[in-house]
Amino acid sequence: MVVHLTVLLLLTEIVIIGHGQELSLEKSRMHNAAHAVKLPPCQACKVLVDSFKKEMERTARGKFEGGDAAWEEERLGSYSRSEVRLVEIQEKLCSGIERGKDQCHALAEEVEQYVDEWWFHKQGEDLHKYLCTDTLKSCCPDNHYGTDCKPCPGFPDNVCNKSGKCKGAGTRKGNGKCSCDAGYEGEFCSSCAATYYESYRDEQKLLCSPCHSSCQGPCSQAGPKGCSLCNPGWFMDTEKGCLDINECFEKPNPCKRNEFCVNNDGSYTCLACDKACESCEGDGPDMCTRCAQGYTLQDNMCVDEREYGRESHISITRYLTYAGLCIATCIIFQKNTFVASLIGLSVALYISVSEYFLSSSEKNSSLHPAFDVGKLFSS
Template sequence: MKIICSTASLLLFMIFISTTKCDKLSLKKNNNEEAKNHLFPPCASCKILVDSFKRGMEKTKKGKFEGGDAEWEEKKLGSYQKSEIRLVEIQENLCKDVNHGQNQCYSLAEELESQMEEWWFNNQDTHDFHDYLCIQNAKKCCPLNHYGPNCEPCNGFPDSVCNNNGKCKGAGTRMGNGKCTCDKGYTGDVCFECADGFYQSYKDEKKLLCSPCHKACKGSCSGGGPKECLDCTSGWKWLEGKGCYDIDECYENKTSCPENNFCINTEGNYTCLACDRACNGCFGDGPDMCTKCADGYEQKDNICVDTSDRTRKTTEDYYRYARYLGLSVATGIILQRNIYVAAVIGLCVAVYITVSEYTVAQNSGQEPILNLDTLGKIPK
């Protein structure tokens, strides 16, 4: 019975894995089909076709005639670079490298096959491929900064389209209405006015520069500083003769921060930062800014210090002193029969203890239990 259940479970698991894999493959296939069937605007689709054709030219630019006598073939058939054989090779792979809109590319390539051949054989040296195919013959695109069905010039063409502060709607295509879409900071029909939140930093008959107002300003301003604001935004306050000044939310508004945090004022706002871990409440950063010490800490010289460090230091001191005492006692026991040798070793022990304590004192700021000055006063 157990074997049957195990087999059934394994079978169900394999079916689940197989179904999941099929679903993923089906989803991937659907996504690929959707990408291939994607439709672009007429001008964009023509550019995709042109780009694919140019990639084909790039791949075949180092090619040559296949045969035993290449020099004879060049004389009889002409240059491979402009040959029908190379054109056929390019056309055979045309649109295969296109992911989105591939079917539309194939359709357009079939529609414009004769125009592409005409350019290849007769106009390759005199006309740009995109201009010849998409603008002049297929009439799917317009020249730069022209728009609409009749390819009319954009406002300000050729040197000052939308006063160089925006873009012409439909430029380069046979779509759009030619109106200006202004860049950030500019407004108006021809983008020759400053938008709200910007001020005029330079202007003459042909050029306008707009710069952003200070962040203290609410809306328009007459210059770049907080004094030139016409109104103040949140977090700033108007002061006659001085313009907008920053409100100290921590002091003036008595802004409250979460427990065990302190307030820091910023321009137009404030932020709350966590207190040091030694603190239980604070008015600034660091263990010397605590209003009260946290558990496990105590105040010493206006700083909250970790009591566990002191306990550990005391324990280390006890062990160190015990080691010194044991060393002295052992020296006396072992060498009690030879008082001179005991004196020499005792002196060495004293030097060792003194130097050790002096090093500890230098690192911790404590008084050593022995002083180097007293070393010469040790009784012999």
């Protein structure tokens, strides 16, 4: 038995280790695939520059290590612009990148001489502009596009009417055409789309807002009153515009016999009736128009016939018990009126307390059973 358990544990451990190795291999493959991704030239250059700036931040508080730091600062110059710091930056360059990491390393080797030139002589210039735009010519300035870095429509202050993006902006690709934001259209995104209306306009700005959900096609203002046509599920009112159609009032009823209808804006939903109902007008056993088989109508509510019969029998038994107590009291103590009166009062008090607790427990099901004297007795 011990041998079998040992073998089983060994097999389990082998399976777990094997599964863990598979997950590790899969994760490694995913990382390698991400590292091998080829990015567009401008994006690749930007990734390299961002990595370089990140390493500059990391080494910002560094200094010469070992020996007399003050002497080294005096002889070798400031650490902030030293070759030592540049080497420390280049050692970690591209290390925190996942997507396009291999390309980043290759590009770093390719542009090493330009980075050295910038580091020692041109740190006053922006590195991205110096390297990606001016030197490698893989990017364009902001809001410029194409091989010749032409300005985007509306440059400099109103590119694409501030309601869209210039295709190829910042790169040496793209055609410079405007790609409009949702709700805008036109060559320069200077007008509202079909299902939007002009809610504000001045010389500097156009604001387009969506039409009401009841509108089919264009609209002239906010709300259902601005609709030109109504969507299905709505009807046109001359004063209030598109109003919702209450499908639940339509004849015949759109739902099945054992379902009830709930109206929504422009539509409706069919929900299942309570199990006590064969047909209903809403949720719950008190909304039945006809009780299901095995249920009976009692106090405007469909209740389980077996449960209702059981409760009736319990009530009859309880009242018969009370009557028996009263009769027994009268028979046993008929010769002693005083004692019979005390017993009678006690029985009456018991009946009153029992009925009170029974009534309370029916109204409040959270009442603790230990206090339900009547129910305890009747059970």
